[in-house]
Amino acid sequence: MSETPAFHVDTILVSAGRPAHVPGGPVNPPVVLSSTYIPDAAVNYARVGNPTWDAFEAAIGELEGGRALVHASGMGAIAAALALVPPGGTIVAPDTTYNGTVLLLEDFEKAGGTVRRRHATDTEGFVADLAGADLVWLESPTNPLMDVMDLPAVLDAARSQGVLSVVDNTLPTPLGCRPLSLGADVVVHSATKYIAGHSDVLLGVTVVASDERGSELGTRLHRHRTLHGAIAGPMEVxxxxRGLRTLGVRYERACASAAELAARLEGHPALERVRYPGSGAMLSIDVAGDADAAERVCAATRVWLHSTSLGGVESQLERRRRQPAEPATVPPNLVRLSVGIEHVEDLWTDLDRALRTVL
Structure with missing residues (x-):
């Protein structure tokens, strides 16, 4: 019997998670709207599993090279991953990361745990902090500072010291990074963002390796999801x-536009700094002046949407410190840009005009 060919990622995006090819069969998996099932099978209640979930999880698992588990939101996935740490344990994390993660780490500390925080680019510091830790939380690029971490170095050190490693892969997506192949134990996504891609659902995903260690972690994550009830609705999944099918073309267009915009923004008289990690569809800018100047820029755009998310087909921007949970390490005049799939010239004209309102 010949082996299944290794497809390119664009083909996997379109083909993974499809129903079996049978005469008269559907090309898309059905939406199963049932809270309970006939007994004597692997799943008998909808909090445990759903065939619609299976298709989505199969597709994400194939993209990341592991076994995926869908959650009700990105925060549901993050909470499940952090729950792998025992009470009173120790977590190593960047000093600036997604603010939902920041809040959960603060709660972990209030409950008696320890969090060792390092600047994302301090690789030696991260490796040193791993001694005696239970888990290291990684994010590259970081949100919203766009700092790039040395994932291979930290993941290798974590594995050698027996420290559990989790990588939030929301910003790079599986197209930009596959952390399991670098040695990560768990990958987390806010599938609300690039994976779904249309700003119309809340979803999260955790992914573990398809080996014995991954199986044990996957069982624990599944138990957390089941008992805590952070399950996704079948329609959202x-x-x-459906959104995942077009991730390849959406992400390619957005990344190309982000690179072009980053190049044009360098040296702009209305900016103090451009934070672009060198790839991907995200960048941040430090507007010359104070927080009010940054807010004026956000309020002046017509094509860019002033909203608090990212990864959609529409371009979005926001002054991040307007969010109460945003770390103080984020400058008050920083504006995060999520580049969508509109024409790059329209994006540039709109953004440049908005920036010039503060000159």
């Missing part, structure tokens, strides 16, 4: 899978 169906929409997430």
């Amino acid at each position: 169906y929409l997430g899978l």
Whole structure:
């Protein structure tokens, strides 16, 4: 029997998670709207599993090279991953990361745990902090500072010291990075963002390796999801899978536009700094002046949407410190840009005009 060919990622995006090819069969998985099932099978209640989830999880698992588990939101996935740490344990994390993660780490400390925080680019510091830790939380590029971490170095050190490693892969997506192949134990996504891609659903995903260690972690994550009830609705998961089909073309267009915009923004008289990690569809800018100047820029755009998310087909921007949970390490005049799939010239004209309102 010949082996299944290794497909390119663009083909996997379109083909993974499809129903079996049978005469008269559907090309898309059905939306299963049932809270309970006939007994004597692997799943008998919808909090445990759903065939619509299976299709989505199969597609994400194939993309990341592991076994995926869908959650009700990105925060649901993050909470499940952090729950792998025992009470009173120790977590190593960047000093600036997604603010939902920041809040959960603060709660972990209030409950008696320890969090060792390092600047994302301090690789030696991260490795040193791993001694005696239970888990290291990684994010590259970081949100919203766009700092790039040395994932291979930290993951290798974590594995050699027996420290559990989790990588939030929301910003680079599986197209930009596959952390399991670098040695990560768990990958987390806010599938609300690039994976679903249309700003219309809340979804999260955790992914573990397809080996014995991954199986044990996957069982624990599944138990957390089941008992804590952070499950996704089948319609949301169906929409997430439908959005995933176009991730390749959406992400390619957005990344190309982000690179072009980053190049044009360098040296702009209305900016103090451009934070672009060198790839991907995200960048941040430090507007010359104070927080009010940054807010004026956000309020002046017509094509860019002033909203608090990222990864959609529409371009979005926001002054991040307007969010109460945003770390103080984020400058008050920083504006995060999520580049969508509009024409790059329209994006540039709109953004440049908005920036010039503060000159």
